[in-house]
Amino acid sequence: MRPLLIGAVSLISLTWAGTAQAQTPEQDVAPPKVVPTLDTGSAKIAAPSPPPTEAQLPAVEPIIGDEEFEKSIPPIRAEDDAELDRPLESIAEFEKRMAAEAAESAASGAEDAADASAEAQPPQVDGVPVPALADGDAAEAIGDAPISDSELAAPLPPLENFDVEPVQFAEPEDDSDNVELSYAVQVNGLSDADDSTIVDLADLFGDLSALYDGDGKADNAAMIRARLSADGELMQRILASEGYYDAVVDTRIDRGPREEGQERRRRSTTAVIDVKPGKRYTLADIVIDADPTIPPNLIADNFPLSVGEPIVAQRIQGAEAAIALKLPEEGYPFAKVGQRDILLDGATGDGVYTLPVDIGKRSRFGGIETTGDLAFDAEHVEVLARFKRGDLYDSRMVDDLRQALVATGLFATVAAEPQPTGESAGDDTEYVTMLVTQQAGPPRTLAASAGYSTGQGIRLEGSWTHRNLLPPEGALTFRGVLGTQEQGIGATLRRSNAGRRDRTFELVTEVTRSTYDAFNAITGRVAARVSYDSTPIWQKKFTYAYGVELIATREDDYDFATGERSYDFYTILGLTGQVGMDRTDSLLDPTKGFRVTSLIQPEGSLAGSFSPYARLRTDISGYYPVTDSIVLAGRVRVGSIVGAARERLAPSRRFYAGGGGSVRGFGYQELGPKDPNNDPIGGRSVNEVALEARYRFGNFGVVGFVDAGQVYRSSAPTFQNLRFGAGIGARYYTNFGPMRLDVATPIGRKPGEARVSVYVSIGQAF
Structure with a gap:
């Protein structure tokens, strides 16, 4: 068994050290021999051993006789004998004497050199001094020509006059290492394998390969070799990640025969990767080293590995991550997954997987x-x-x-x-x-938005918010609106998570001025509202809201009795109740699911005797994904006011239709009953229908749509005399929602209606 590369590797090295002695008990041990030595003071030198007495040595004739040797030695003089008897001088005295002799020798040499320099004269040829060579000798004349020959004194000829023949090689040098090259990639051993997994790995390799990423072009051969080396390592890692730990990957560059080109001759180049996957290792046993859990099978039931399956790195890492996530979900916040250990048996292709898990305290x-x-x-x-x-x-x-x-x-x-x-x-x-x-973080925020639509014109809105003026989460917002047909200011005090999670309490006060074809108004409003709403972060399945509001408004209306428009003052006290259900996948850009929202507003006029009535409205929208990039979306709205005649209702409290959020192709509030001046006067009921086909490609989208709707005098919609508008829109998708540009035209256009209407805003139409 050998350790797996992705697991813990355990190696045991054994080191033998020491000496061994063996002795046979029966063997006689000879006593140690005494070696004679020569005493030379502090050191002792072993003396040569004499030969055995029984040894027979051959006779050796002397080279010279004793008499001749004595005659060759010179006699010792008396002064020499005295020198021999003199005691040795110390090292310090010896060094002092040698330094004195060296100084005396140097002084004598300097005097001899000065004398020689004064007497020396350089050699001359024809009265011209001859320079000395490096070794001190005079320069020699070249050949038999004298040094004053005019040929030697003449200047050298220009280089252009020299006829230099280039060296001819048997074959021109291959310059492929220094020019841009084209190459092909050849992978052998994957496409013809019987294992479907191996074949699939070829596609993965193609997605990650540096050679394929280069599109067959390289600056030089060195770049091809570097890419080939990197791809060889990549192939090895890919195979190992799928359990092929014995895979052999070889790389080489094949050059074909030279091809004649217009500028230079080149060779075709092929980067070759030869692959031998070898056997695929499988799990023979799975051992989870952990204390008992509650429930007992908590780890086993949530560990998606089984004996017999291939050892795939992604599967193993995913199984360990599943345990690391599941244990804290079941009461073990301090659980830790240790380092895996997988031992491989090269003979059988089996692997034993061991995973230590510290579950911690429940x-x-x-x-x-x-x-x-x-x-x-x-x-x-x-x-x-x-x-x-x-x-x-x-x-x-x-x-x-x-x-x-x-x-x-x-x-x-x-x-x-x-x-x-x-x-x-x-x-x-x-x-x-x-x-x-x-x-x-910083508690203050500045925000701004802008929009445009035909009939409503330009609308700019800005706000300043202190998100935590009254902790906890007590935000104060000042808001201003500046538009072609609407201007206003307001303030909102908003308490988020008021007493419970996701509940919001609001106090609102605002003053607005409106200038529409339907009415002109100056309105003051004070309202209190408690809501449970969706946000882009927290999209809720169920929402609700309830509150109270007091409205004081001065508005003009057409008086059919007098045939002219006149102003009236309205004081309205009302309650608000709203419930919603949301089963879509996104708040700002849904692609599937549906939404239902119902609103009821019982209210009444405080002028004179109290006249109660109720405003009712229901909106339903649905979304169906035809493909990943095409979504069909539809919307229906039905509204009704019961309990009061239209003339007793303030114009701003009636129903209207038309515009970017209603029926596109028409101006804002343009549909419904009109006065003799062809201005809308609103009604007591409304119905709207819209259908869109949304096509998205990347961050852009195209929308085709058809809208229909109408406003009626009666309190119940009759669904008759519907007006239709059709158009096309563009979308640009951002991280906070799509930006919308819609262009629409009315179908069956009537006099006074615009041919084309344009709408710009953030978010889908519905």
């Missing part, structure tokens, strides 16, 4: 603590949390809390992490404290 939610630069305290964090003290720990609830904190918009950074307490919670569990680390 825990329950305890209290909440906060630290850092606080935007609000721990008490308000408890309002946002969807868990209570004593609930079994669930990491999904922690993620939900973290997202809710982010959704407040009050933090630069925020984190929520469990902390052990050691406090027993019974049932072999303990409490954990949720530690929320806050870093408050």
